[in-house]
Amino acid sequence: MKKTTLLATTLLAMTTTAALAQTAPFETAAQAVANMGLGWNLGNTLDANSQQVADINNPAYWGQQDLTSENCWGQYTTRPELLAMMKDAGFGAIRVPVTWYNHMDKDGNVDAAWMKRVHQVVDYVVGQGLYCLLNVHHDTGADSYDDQGRLTGYHWLKADEQNYAQNRSRYEHLWTQIATEFRDYDQHLLFESYNEMLDAYSSWCYASMSAPGGYSAQAATTAYNGLNSYAQSFVSTVRATGGNNATRNLVVNTYGACDGRGSWSTHLQEPITRMQVPADPAAPGHIIIQLHCYPGLKAGNLSSVKAEVQSMMAYLKNTSQQKGVPFIIGEWGTIDWDSDVNYADNRQNFLSFCQYFVEQAKACGIGTFYWMGISDGASRLFPAFSQADLAKTLLQAYHGTSYQPVLPVRSDYTNTCITATVNYTNQWGEFNLFTGQTSASDYSGIALELASAPAAGLLQYKVYATAEKYQPITTAQSTLSFTAAMGTISRITLQCLKSSGTVTVKNVWLLKKDGTRVPSDPSVFWGCTMSDVVLSGLVPVVSDATPQADRRMYNLQGQRISQPVKGLYIMGGRKYLVK
Secondary structure, three states: OOOOOOOOOOOOOOOOHHHOOOOOOOOOHHHHHHHOOOEEEOOOOOOOOOOOOOOOOOHHHOOOOOHHHHHOOOOOOOOHHHHHHHHHHOOOEEEEOOOOHHHEOOOOOEOHHHHHHHHHHHHHHHOOOOEEEEEOOOOOOOOEEOOOOOEEEOOOOOOOHHHHHHHHHHHHHHHHHHHHHOOOOOOOEEEEOOOOOOOOOOOOOOOOOOOOOOOOHHHHHHHHHHHHHHHHHHHHHHHHOOHHHHOOOEEEEOHHHOOOOOOOOOOOOHHHHOOOOOOOOOOOOOEEEEEEEOOOOOOOOHHHHHHHHHHHHHHHHHHHHHHOOOEEEEEEOOOOHHHOHHHHHOHHHHHHHHHHHHHHHHHOOOEEEEOOOOOOHHHHOOOOOOOHHHHHHHHHHHHOOOOOOOOOOHHHOOOEEEEEEEEEOOOOOEEEEEEEEEEOOOEEEEEEEEOOOOOOOOEEEEEEEOOOEEEEEOOOEEEEEOOHHHOEEEEEEEEEOOOOEEEEEEEEEEEEOOOOEEEOOOEEEEOEEEEEEEEEEOOOOOOOOOOHHHOOEEOOOOOEOOOOOOEEEEEOOEEEEEO
8 A cells, every 4th residue: 555645734733832831820620620621531541551570579560661551451652633633522621541650660760751751642632722630540459369369460559558658758759750740731731649549458439348357447547548648748749849730730539539329338438528638728729539430330220320320429519519629520431341331232321321421410510531432442543433422422411412523433544554563572472453343254354464474483363253263374465264154253363473573564454245445453462562553545634723524635626535546635724645
């Protein structure tokens, strides 16, 4: 495929103008929540992490990864076009989760390259005029163990008095660096203290729920005291860095970011009732409390879940008034999100729930940030919406049913493929060529084009299907043919047969039986990393001054073109040359 050259004065007019010193007083926390609009999480990117060493006493626990951590959970490197798309669609705020332990030393000194990358992504957000929530994310969370009880995942920040005493200086040093880096940014940037901080027992729902013998008042008190101490350290540390941080709006989370929803335990509301608003005498009115909400939506319980949400919102509204601080729901969805059960198989109820959730929150003055779907995987690279109907539901719930957002989808990029270098780090490591769910009868096969022939014995196709299939790859261009016996296909990978190896994937096509080709989007599965990712073919120009509705291409006769050939075209009022 020939690469298309688009001549434009700029790809994206990204600047740091939003980072210039604030000339007017900062809006209050309540004003910020009202002004930030509908929010979304840029999840599984800067927060992605992989622990090879779980022992915090081992110096190798710290700084385990480089910049490729952004891709280690299968997402592509974030590009500014994604945030331009979100702004144009009607979102007003982006939460940017960031994990730090894997990019800092044991004293909390952050790697300069990682700070630079975080800074770059923040600029992508605020450069669009969007609000940005920047946080400390998977430095907190539930520890994990293997089936022999051995520790496999550890989080260094815990809601625990002893943990606070041990880690206070490291935590405050981390926030001093972050706050200093972004000290001059205006009110569009908010800092979030920590994510879902749990006790020493990794208890969800409320502190000490998982303690030996069950709930312990003493253990719960230790946990809530530890969390409140971290929250106070966060506020005091940020304020001490001066500049715009003296009045910046700051976000603190409840224990575990728990929402207090439900009635099955008398302790469920303790994370909220025992959350102390940090003292902030020099900047009153600039604290926000965050929590997360993931109800268990099933096929037959929509009405009961809506009633539960309505009760929770009313409680949060009342508690907000009592505490004198606004609330935001920094993550929300349903408990079945990870497997996409609701979106795939319970969609009507799911969309109804999502609409109701946003409407209720807005009516109660509570901000919402949907967790991570809507645009996911390769869709973020183009950019496009992978769940356009869900995005439309959220946007109309917030802006009104008459609001008609422009939501690009992957099929709008019919002549664009992903080119990437795959670096295998494990024998049997796999790189996705296709993921989804399709019948072998729908297509005749899949075609792969590599930059050059692979080393002998390095690669094979592996097909996850009713009947698995394997086929060696020995040439730069190869085809895997489908047969009816393969049945339902859920994944096709490029598997490495050696302990390591490198190949460059140029194009991957699903082959229709009528002879046409559909681009398939490759991605990391496991045992490999991806680098040098580019889009080949026609890549529409994205400009912050160009609305999505104007990002369509036309010939000089005014006819819309989906797959241009050589010549002059018009997009967004400008001429572009396709060579």
